[in-house]
Amino acid sequence: MGTKTNLIKKTSKTFLITGLVLAILSSVVLYFYTKNLLQEEIEEALYSTEARIVERMTKGEAHYDLPPIIEILNVEGLRKDILKDTIIYDPSQDEMEVFRELSTFKTINNKNYQITVRDMIVETEDILSAIVFSYIVIIVLAFLFLYYFNTARNIKLWRPFFINLEQMKSFSLTSNHKLELVESDILEFSELKVEIETLTNKVRSDYLNLKQFTENVSHELQTPLAIIQAKIDNIINEKSINDTQFEQITSIQKDIHRLKQLNKRVTILSKIDNNQFANIENVNLTNLFKEKIGSFKEMEIDNITHLITNELIVPMDAFLADILINNLISNAIKHSDKNDEISIITTSNTLVVSNKGKQAIGHPERIFNRFYTENTSTESTGLGLAIVKRICDFYKFDLGYEYKDFKHSFSVSFH
Missing domain, CATH: 1.10.287 (Helix Hairpins)
Structure with a gap:
């Protein structure tokens, strides 16, 4: 499973990504739409200017060139209209400027003319930039407002759910504490x-x-x-x-x-x-092993060796500690021949109990199941290792088993 994400963060993240994508797309669309619209307005103005010039020339009225805005030239032949962008030096600004240029060819009073009209694009670019910038500012402000409003609204709407979830987390079968769930209008x-x-x-x-x-x-x-x-x-x-x-x-x-x-x-x-072992104390498992080994020796079971590297002291219930140690040793004795060595190793945070075995267990994944036993000839209840497993789970100890070099080894790692 991947990393879990908080519900509000997840919905807010989705809102942010969706809003960002929509803002970018809408800004791009607005930019090209407005640019196209302004260009059409310029071209419409150019055609209007050209029509007025033709009308005056048709009436025989005097016409005047106004470079680079208006230029009228006599030509020999007619050609198709030309509409394009061009760059012309602007002496007032002392720089090159971009113009939209319309060149038409007309026959007026039996003479051929090339009528060229131009309009500066810089102003339209400034207008376009101002429109897009204003749109982005408005979108960002609206987006931030909606984001915080949406987040606050979601927190309020989901508040009963989160309160009830925390109540469920604290729910325990062994406790008499009653769940205090809150009502919701949803x-x-x-x-x-x-x-x-x-x-x-x-x-x-x-x-x-x-x-x-x-x-x-x-x-x-x-x-x-x-x-x-x-x-x-x-x-x-x-x-x-x-x-x-x-x-x-x-x-x-x-x-x-x-x-x-x-x-x-x-x-x-x-x-x-039922969680009835709530007494926690520091139990010296090293000494407890020594006592158990001494008790088994009194029963003429003297094939147990104990290697100590450090004292093993674990915070747990003393009664459960005794059961844990006793069941591990008893299991090793029960499944060993009388003269086979049983090895116990304790460190500062681990213990290992090993006994010889001629063959591996057929179903090691089931060895800690309740009432499971592979050797029906032994007088086993099938609960000894199940109790060991339950104690380890209860205290969150790591219990492991392996068969190697003709030895069954049970290990417990204490955190």
Whole structure:
């Protein structure tokens, strides 16, 4: 997409360009039209003067030359009339001047004459320049007035739209702040206001219903899962069961544990979406990695290495920071063989968690999708990386993944 332009600036720019083109075209048209009109007036005056001279000569009245305005010459033969511009020295101005010249050939009283009449063009050029200049001044003044008037008018007309747009920008599902849209006497803006209010009210209502449903489901699942887990523990501890029953009960326990994890992670995603993690503090992720690595070593997972170049301190919610680190390490452990090295690198603004892998992921573009998992044999809920992605999106961190040199690497860049 190209650079965005403000609506008023866009319309004003269009008005300016259109007005400029029209002003130039109209000035050119006016110039040539007026020039042609003045030239026709000069030629009409020349023909009129020539007709009066012929009339006087026909009556036998004396005629006088008045160079360079009037010249009468006896000629042997007649030719076609000549109408042209010529340059003649003007002693009064002591310079060469442009004249319009008409030469006609007439037979008067059995004699052939060449009658030449001229008129100076300089005055017409001055008139033409004055007319065009006056026109341009009037057009510019009118154009500037209309531009500012049009801009002010547009700002006033679009003001309700811009106010309502700012209200929409501040709209949040998690806020109880009600939209305060302004009314407009323009039908389309008024209809837009009604539709926005209807839409936002519907969206907020659906959001609150969905939020309430998610919280209720999450809460209601905890109790029956805990009861089922307690009953299974009682069966194992109090009753004699055979190996087949033990395997079946153990499988049930694993499924219950998976349901608990699923419920917990869905709840976390819901809380992130609901913007319920508003506590911001400077969390030392370097130390948090050290603590997590120590905890995993207690569980006999000692194939994790941590390379520290600088302390990584990030402003975020401490609970989400713990989940972010835990999910990245847990994902690496879950998809690695027991003796394969898991590498963690932290700098002052990035972290990278890598683990060995025999082959690349088939659909890396879907790896952060909720409930997506390529290896169905692992006890994965498909939400661990989705939660990592949602946390990064929530704080506008850059999350990346690549497979190189038989290693899966997840990186997070903090701004």
